[in-house]
Amino acid sequence: MGGDEFVLLVNQVHDVRELESIFGKIETAISAPITLSNGQTVRVGLSAGVALFPQHNSDNPDILLRLADQALYASKEYKQQRTRFWAMHGSPVNVQLNTAQKALGAEGLVVCYQPIVEVKTGQTRAVEALARLQNSDGRLLMPEQFLPQLNTQDLFELTRQVLAQALTDLSRLDRLGIEIEVSINLHPRVIVDAYIPALQAQIARSPIAPTRITFEILEGGSFDEQQHALAHLIALRQQGVQLALDDVGSAYSSLQRMRDLPVNKIKLDQTFVRNLARQPNDINFVRSIQKLA
Ligand SMILES: [Mg+2]
Incomplete structure (x- = not known):
């Protein structure tokens, strides 16, 4: 042909x-x-x-x-x-689901919460929702293991499930009189027409105020259609959702991105803060980034 x-x-x-x-x-x-x-x-x-x-x-x-x-x-x-x-034609392609896709489809998601502590008061202000996937044999898969196995549709499904769990858990804590915020990691590939409006609707249906939700935009890929992604990020901000740029200072982040994206927070990559006690000179870098922010 x-x-x-x-x-x-x-x-x-x-x-x-x-x-x-x-x-x-x-x-x-x-x-x-x-x-x-x-x-x-x-x-x-x-x-x-x-x-x-x-x-x-x-x-x-x-x-x-x-x-x-x-x-x-x-x-x-x-x-x-x-x-x-x-x-x-007309039939779905016969596919073999990989381990991560099977776990995601079989309610294998486990959300772990990492506290975000205010240094001055020692109080937990927020938590970051971290996704794990539990295998049928009970083994927990970490993001570096399962993310490469997921396609864009799967990444959206993962985000949707993490968001649902986080909203439920925040409501539960509210009833106990504990009001905190939550951060959820958002893969750049999910920032497209097909998925962002669905996530916004999910937030709108919840009793949790959008201002208590932060999407952390993960590094690890270029925004291919940056203008499109930008429009979605602005729409999220207009809804009240907060945005954070994640892992700043690691391989893919750029000053240009920091300048152009409508973010409320930047999160330094852990390599810059992990050894701060032993390498006090690193504080100069941290301070500079803080000023830039
Ligand atoms: Mg993060």
């Missing part, structure tokens, strides 16, 4: 199992190792999309091709998780 794309027309298919057998042969043939003239051995993989006539209700070949193309892209999107190389 063009580039590395091919079309296969299969006649008289009565059953999807027939397709499976055909695709099995194709996969075996295509994935066989190829020896190059320099002696190096390479393999190629493939992705495929399927549209069926008459099931997919079109006798127009162009439309059938387009449906197959859509299925092909769906299959490519799940390259890491799919259980077979091909996808059928």
Whole structure:
């Protein structure tokens, strides 16, 4: 069809199992190792999309091709998780959930709260909600273990669940006469049209005032569509939610970001404060950042 794309027309298919057998042969043939003239051995993989006539209700070949193309892209999107190389138009791609996704889907979220203490009074003013995922075997996965396993939709689901738990726990503490604020980590990939309005609605439905919630924007990625992200951050601020820039001073943060984002707080990366007692010179850096803030 063009580039590395091919079309296969299969006649008289009565059953999807027939397709499976055909695709099995194709996969075996295509994935066989190829020896190059320099002696190096390479393999190629493939992705495929399927549209069926008459099931997919079109006798127009162009439309059938387009449906197959859509299925092909769906299959490519799940390259890491799919259980077979091909996808059928109109059916979800068969995927194998990884450990973190299984835990997230099976109410495996555990929220741990780290107190944020005011140095002058020694009082706990706020807590940071830290997500852990509990495996089916009871093992707790830490963020550095589970975050790489989650796609954007999963990251949103994680944020939604952490927020729900935090709002519930804050209400519970309110009833005990303990009024504190909560910080929740927000991955940059979640700051898009599809998710931020949903989080705002979740906050609006809760009796907890938005001003008691801080979203900590995690470093670890560039804001690809910065203008779009910025609009969402401004909308959150307008709702009353506070924003913090997290891990400032670590690999990805920049002064430009500190200047441009509508944040209320900045959180220094722990490497700058952890050894403050032993390396008193670090205080100069901390003071400078404080001034900048
Ligand atoms: Mg944080």
